[in-house]
Amino acid sequence: MLRVISLVLCVILFPWSAYAESVDEAAASIVESFENMFGVTEGKRRNHTKGFCFEAEFIPAESAIRSYTVSPIFTQTSRVVGRLSHSGGNDTAADDKPGDYGLAIRLAPNDNVYIISANTLDFFPVSTPQAFAELMRAKAKGKEAVEAFAAKNPEFQAFKAHHSKRDKTLRPFEGSTYNSINSFYLIDDEGKRTAVRWSFVPTIEQEVVLAPTSDFFFENMQANLDAKGIVWDIIATIANDDDVIDNATIPWKGDRQKITVAKLKILSISTDQDGECDTINFDPSVLGEGLEPSEDPLLAARTIAYAISAGKRLSEKQKLRVPAD
Numbered sequence: 001m002l003r004v005i006s007l008v009l010c011v012i013l014f015p016w017s018a019y020a021e022s023v024d025e026a027a028a029s030i031v032e033s034f035e036n037m038f039g040v041t042e043g044k045r046r047n048h049t050k051g052f053c054f055e056a057e058f059i060p061a062e063s064a065i066r067s068y069t070v071s072p073i074f075t076q077t078s079r080v081v082g083r084l085s086h087s088g089g090n091d092t093a094a095d096d097k098p099g100d101y102g103l104a105i106r107l108a109p110n111d112n113v114y115i116i117s118a119n120t121l122d123f124f125p126v127s128t129p130q131a132f133a134e135l136m137r138a139k140a141k142g143k144e145a146v147e148a149f150a151a152k153n154p155e156f157q158a159f160k161a162h163h164s165k166r167d168k169t170l171r172p173f174e175g176s177t178y179n180s181i182n183s184f185y186l187i188d189d190e191g192k193r194t195a196v197r198w199s200f201v202p203t204i205e206q207e208v209v210l211a212p213t214s215d216f217f218f219e220n221m222q223a224n225l226d227a228k229g230i231v232w233d234i235i236a237t238i239a240n241d242d243d244v245i246d247n248a249t250i251p252w253k254g255d256r257q258k259i260t261v262a263k264l265k266i267l268s269i270s271t272d273q274d275g276e277c278d279t280i281n282f283d284p285s286v287l288g289e290g291l292e293p294s295e296d297p298l299l300a301a302r303t304i305a306y307a308i309s310a311g312k313r314l315s316e317k318q319k320l321r322v323p324a325d
Contacts, residue, residue: 051085053275112288
């Protein structure tokens with residue numbers, strides 16, 4: 001965590017000359033843009049607002065990963081508290097329309113806290129916090145502003161071209177593949193760093209088994225859990241020597257070593273209100289022994305934006321719990 005804080009402070013104190021906006025300003029603007037686009041659901045996250053909790057086991061798989069990292073998560077089964085969600089700040093996002101989703105987990109073996117978060121995108125639309133803040137402000141203004149942003153941003157053009165061609169079949173949370181987008185480092189017992197990206201891939205096909213409605217994902221997941229169980233393979237893609245590590249807009253294409261490091265086995269699901277996930281800040285830079293965030297500037301911005309969002313919603317929760325005079 002000290003490394004993350006140092007990185008954030010460094011970027012804030014010495015902003016890139018190409019941008020007038022510092023990382024903390026960009027992060028605050030991103031949160032504000034989500035509020036402007038979707039409104040505020042008090043006591044809820046500003047992004048990935050609609051979702052629910054789960055409990056699971058993180059079960060180590062192939063031992064090959066242990067040559068890259070000393071992390072205990074790959075040597076023992078760990079209890080997981082996690083959350084599945086729609087992207088965006090809409091608390092009533094429609095389950096019966098194809099969309100992008102998020103998956104986040106927290107595990108804490110041997111008092112080491114690890115948070116891993118992923119979503120259904122293949123790569124990110126922009127590479128810097130400042131560009132993402134500009135994109136979110138454009139989205140809050142409307143279609144013409146987004147088109148103007150796209151016209152001057154090749155990264156966003158490539159993102160739209162790729163993701164517009166994806167299969168639009170409706171899949172439930174449990175039937176989706178999730179990618180970390182950002183890169184992270186495995187740290188071995190000699191301190192050597194190896195860059196990696198995570199993917200969560202369903203071990204068996206998980207389908208829509210109930211009649212789709214605007215709010216059926218919870219019941220659909222429970223039905224699949226009862227019928228055949230739900231497990232994701234967690235796959236580490238090891239970077240090649242020439243891979244760009246700190247730019248989330250660049251997919252890693254071609255041959256790479258892939259290791260199935262663990263299985264995420266769902267034990268139960270619960271609502272945000274009844275589960276344990278609602279108060280967790282799923283900041284992916286929170287990593288214990290053997291793992292570190294990369295220098296990707298988006299990770300520093302995520303730390304700040306998540307902290308702002310968490311502070312707001314937890315304060316709102318406290319206010320909602322206090323009875324009126």
